[in-house]
Amino acid sequence: MNIPKLYKKFHVDKEHTSIGLFVALNAKYSINKVFYPGSHVHITPSLVFREVIYADSFKNTFKFFEDPETIAFLVANKRYEEEAIFRFYQQDYERSFEGLGNDFDLVISQYAGFVGQAVKSYLKIGGLLVCNNSHGDASLASLDPSYQLIAVYKRLADDKFTISAENLEDYMIPKNGVLPIREDIITKRRGIAYTKSPSGYIFKEVKD
Template identity: 75%
Template sequence: MPLPKLYKKHHVDKEHTSIGLFEALDKKYTIKKVFYPGSHVHITPSLIFREVIYADSFKGTDKFFKDKETAAFIEQNRKYTAPPVFRFYQQDYNTPFEELGKEFDLVISQYAGFVGQAVKAYLKKGGLLVCNNSHGDASMASLDPDFELVAVYRRYADNKFSISEKNLEDYLIPKQGALPSREQLLKTMRGIAYTKSPSGYIFKKINE
């Protein structure tokens, strides 16, 4: 089965599938249901996690998810035994997802803005937000009393990531000046410059 063309172009050819991240998450945590807003065509999570809900407003992305080639690729390359379950919403993640409840163990935020803030209502208490700081989502989560930093991750290669829960007090320390407000982050969409920066962060939702 050939690779879906857009997935190959945007992720495989760029060695940016992040397969190692999802494998590391699966090994360390109990994750059954995943929500990936701003996913575009990044279907790697479905190779590791059986049930994934995707959402993106990028024009035509629904066509990719409806393509039989996409479903066949996931079916043939999944790392679990049960049939895969995935669904795609062609919509901005800032608009309500009427069909979804507080049901997810993991929300993925990768280079798509303030995903964690927009969809945290769908994350279970104790559920995880996995994000980077490219557009400030990790910075925003660090200011949010509903989230607690529980781990960081590092990328060594596309298929090799590590997760660490040690010395978390060393992270999220601004290089200079006072912490910006939530409003400032929303305006600039730039993450806080920290003294120590891993590849990404894992926050746990601690409030309902």
């Protein structure tokens, strides 16, 4: 089975599919419905989770999701028996999404900015935000009373990630001892430098 060209170029060839992350999440948490804003062509979640909604504003990305090669690849490589459900929105995630409710179990934020802030209304209470801190999304989540840090994850290899909920008090501690204000993070689009930094963070939505 052919690997879709763009997925191969941006993820497979770079050994950055993150398949291990989604397998680890699926094993640890109850996840059925997933929202991935800023996804570009990163279709790995659909190999693990049955229902995934993707969104990206990059020009003509919708063609990738409509390509029969993409669909055939997902069908041939998914790790579940049920039919895959996926939909793509060609739009900026800052805009509201027609037809989406607040029933998602997981929002994925990977190198796409402040996803966790823009789409948290679509997460159900108890739903998860999985993010890194490359553009400050984890830093904003740590300051947001809507979110609670429940675990961190570490990348050992593309197909091997670990998730830990131990000693969480050791994380999110600024190196300079000072918490910047929310507006500074947004303006600089850069995460806080912490004394201890995992590959990424897992937050739970605890209130609207």
